[in-house]
Amino acid sequence: MAAAFSFAQVLRFSSTPFSLQTNRNTLRSFTLFRPFSTASSSSSSSSYSVISPHKLQREKWRQPVVSVLELGGVKIARDDVVRDDPTNNVPDTIFAKLGMQLHKREKHPIGILKNAIFEYFDTNYSNKFDKFDDLCPLVSVKQNFDDVLVPEDHVSRSYNDTYYIDSQTVLRCHTSAHQAELLRGHTHFLVTGDVYRRDSIDSTHYPVFHQMEGVRVFSPNDWDGSGMDATSFAARDLKKCLEGLARHLFGSVEMRWIDTYFPFTNPSFELEIFFQEKWLEVLGCGVTEQEILRRSGKENNVAWAFGLGLERLAMILFDIPDIRLFWSSDERFTSQFSSGQLGVKYKPLSKYPPCFKDISFWINDSFTENNFCEVVRGVAGDLVEEVKLIDNFTNKKGMTSHCYRIAYRSMERSLTDEEINKLQWDVRDQVVSKLNVVVR
Ligand code: PHE
Numbered sequence: 001m002a003a004a005f006s007f008a009q010v011l012r013f014s015s016t017p018f019s020l021q022t023n024r025n026t027l028r029s030f031t032l033f034r035p036f037s038t039a040s041s042s043s044s045s046s047s048y049s050v051i052s053p054h055k056l057q058r059e060k061w062r063q064p065v066v067s068v069l070e071l072g073g074v075k076i077a078r079d080d081v082v083r084d085d086p087t088n089n090v091p092d093t094i095f096a097k098l099g100m101q102l103h104k105r106e107k108h109p110i111g112i113l114k115n116a117i118f119e120y121f122d123t124n125y126s127n128k129f130d131k132f133d134d135l136c137p138l139v140s141v142k143q144n145f146d147d148v149l150v151p152e153d154h155v156s157r158s159y160n161d162t163y164y165i166d167s168q169t170v171l172r173c174h175t176s177a178h179q180a181e182l183l184r185g186h187t188h189f190l191v192t193g194d195v196y197r198r199d200s201i202d203s204t205h206y207p208v209f210h211q212m213e214g215v216r217v218f219s220p221n222d223w224d225g226s227g228m229d230a231t232s233f234a235a236r237d238l239k240k241c242l243e244g245l246a247r248h249l250f251g252s253v254e255m256r257w258i259d260t261y262f263p264f265t266n267p268s269f270e271l272e273i274f275f276q277e278k279w280l281e282v283l284g285c286g287v288t289e290q291e292i293l294r295r296s297g298k299e300n301n302v303a304w305a306f307g308l309g310l311e312r313l314a315m316i317l318f319d320i321p322d323i324r325l326f327w328s329s330d331e332r333f334t335s336q337f338s339s340g341q342l343g344v345k346y347k348p349l350s351k352y353p354p355c356f357k358d359i360s361f362w363i364n365d366s367f368t369e370n371n372f373c374e375v376v377r378g379v380a381g382d383l384v385e386e387v388k389l390i391d392n393f394t395n396k397k398g399m400t401s402h403c404y405r406i407a408y409r410s411m412e413r414s415l416t417d418e419e420i421n422k423l424q425w426d427v428r429d430q431v432v433s434k435l436n437v438v439v440r
Contacts, residue, residue: 006011013150013154013156013174013176013261013262013263013264013284021147032107035374037381038139042440048129049057054124066187069098069099070099071098071099071134071135071136071137071138072134072135072136073134074136074138076098076136076138078092078095080138081094081095081098081138081165082094083165083166084094084252085166086168087164087167088164088165089159089163089164089198089374090163090164090380091166091374091377092378093207093362093377093378094163094171094196094208094379097194097208097327098137098194100194100208100327101133101134101194101209102135102194102296102326102327103133103192103193103210103266103310104133104134106180106327106339107334107337107338108310108334109314109317109318109320109326109337110210110310110314110326111339111416112314112338112339112340112341112342113310113314113317113342114133114192114210114212114310115339115340116248116249116342117190117212117245117248117249118131118190118221119243119248120245120248120249121190121214124241124244126190127197128188129188129189129214129216130182130186130188130189130190130192131189131190131239132178132182132189132190132192132193133191133192133193135178135193137172137193137194137195137196138165138169138170138171138172139169139170139171139172139177139178140168141157141167141168141169141170142168143172143178143180144162144170144172144173144174144177145157145183147177147179147180147181147292147295148176148177148179148180148263148264148292149263149264149289149291149292150263150264151263154263156173160198160368160370160371161173161197161198161370162194162196162197162198163196163197163198163207169277170196171195171196171242172193172196173195173196173197174195174211174213174307175192175193175195175211175213175307176213176305176307177213177294178191178193178213178351179191179213179215179288179305180266180292180295180296181293182215183215183217183292183293183296183298183303184296184297185421186215186217187216187217188215188216188217189214189215190212190213190214191212191213191214192210192211192212192213192310193210193211194209194210195208195209195210195211195254196208197209197318197374198370198374199370199373200369200370200373201373201376201377201384201385201386201387202386202387202388203321203322203323203324203385203386204311204312204315204323205323206311206323206324206327207307207327207374207377209310209311209323210309210310210311211307211308211310212307212308212310213305213306213307214305214306214307215288215303215304215305216237216238216241216303216304217298217301217303218230218233218234218237218301218302218303219300219301219303220300220301223302230302231287231302232268233302234287234288234302234303234304235267235286235287235304235358235362236271237304238269238285238286238287238304238306239257239269242271242283242285242306243255243271246271246273246282249313249317249342250316250317252276253273253274253275253398254273255271255273255274256271256272256279257269257270257271257272257276258270258271258272260282260284260346262284262286263289264286264288264292264305265285265287265288265289265304265305266286266287266289267286267287268284268285268286269284269285269286270283270284270285271283271285275316276380280316282312282313282338283306283307283308283309284306284307285304285305285306285307286304286305286306287302287303287304288302288303288305290302296338305308311323311326314326317342317343318337318343318344318345318346318353319345319346320346321346321348322385322411324382324385324411325346325411327382328382328412330336330349330411330412332412333346333349333411349411349412352409352410352411352412352413352414352415353409353414354385354407354408354409355407355408355415355417355420356405356406356407356408356410357405357406357408357420357424358390358403358404358405358406359403359404359406359424359427359428359431359439360391360401360402360403360404360438360439360440361401361402361407361431361432361437361438361439361440362399362400362437362438363400363401363402363437364435364436364437366435366436367402367435367437369387369389371434371435372387372404372431372435375427375430375434375435376406376427378430379423379426379427379430380406380408380423380427382410383408383409383410383423384406384407384408385407385408385409385410385416386405386406386407386418387406387407388403388404388405388407389402389403390403390404390405391403401440406424406427408420408423
């Protein structure tokens, strides 16, 4: 479903600025961008309190929901994030992911990849890049959008695309949310973190993933003797830096630059690499809009920025076929990776068969596929592999029917018919109660 590339979650913001399209999958040529250090693993500890024993009983294969977390020095309770309020669209399944910080786990593919990128920057820029990987993912609308010049009517601001805690607070949907603040005190920095997007369901899309943002600021001394204008100087430096990074990660691959649009950079580019017979987008970047620098008190400077999606790159580098695997605590997955070992090829666990179930209903005006997918994830968690629209028609009365095929599959065990039927019935009940559609 994701538009321009087959692999996934990259660049939400590379779409046209004032798009009126409602289906963001068509806009999303966004490519970017998704630890098991024992300490930060919140999934297995029995000391966490759980929302309701009844719920846990019903959904016993799911991770318990921690009730209070500490993120980047901020204490966060479930009720701060998940509220029964029309301005809040954060489900418990998302709250459960908040403290996981896969990027801080040294033996997890996401943590291994982060460290490999750090190694590149530390070696080539003599440790000049300041690193942030513990910034709180709850940010203001101002930080996430306004500070990086995302237009008022940009699709990414919608409740359909972004998790809102209230009308002024969101779960960051990109690490660019921290650019403006960090620009006030730093000239070279890397921000790594979990980011959150409401989305469709398939092997490359998951509502939580990890990004790394990089920013470098230049002063007039840097470009003065170059014979180039500041912007061209920054763009050339950016491309050189990122081509070096791509070679560090992928070896001597063929690469190409594609012009694109981001609200926060101009010019803006995407880097693609030729990998396994396909061009794959690996990151988005550009020369920082002067207005962002001006507001951060750096009007005499020029800067570049890039953002990359760690899951996307890790899926390529480690041969990981399904994005849900990153969240697996199954030892047969976790034990395959070791700290510092980039590119060890993942050996698939035995494949359990998928089970397909269809559901058809008459949609209403407020129906969106992301809302439907959220309901399905709410019921089935990581047991849902894919949700696909397989039939869509409008009758003479103007009523539109959608039929979705849901693929259920666990990567860790076989599911019983009884279990799947129960999930499907729960999905039916909940689409009716939560989305007000009429099941056919
Ligand atoms: N924030 C962009 C995204 O998530 C990526 C990006 C970062 C692009 C920095 C340019 C510069 O799609």
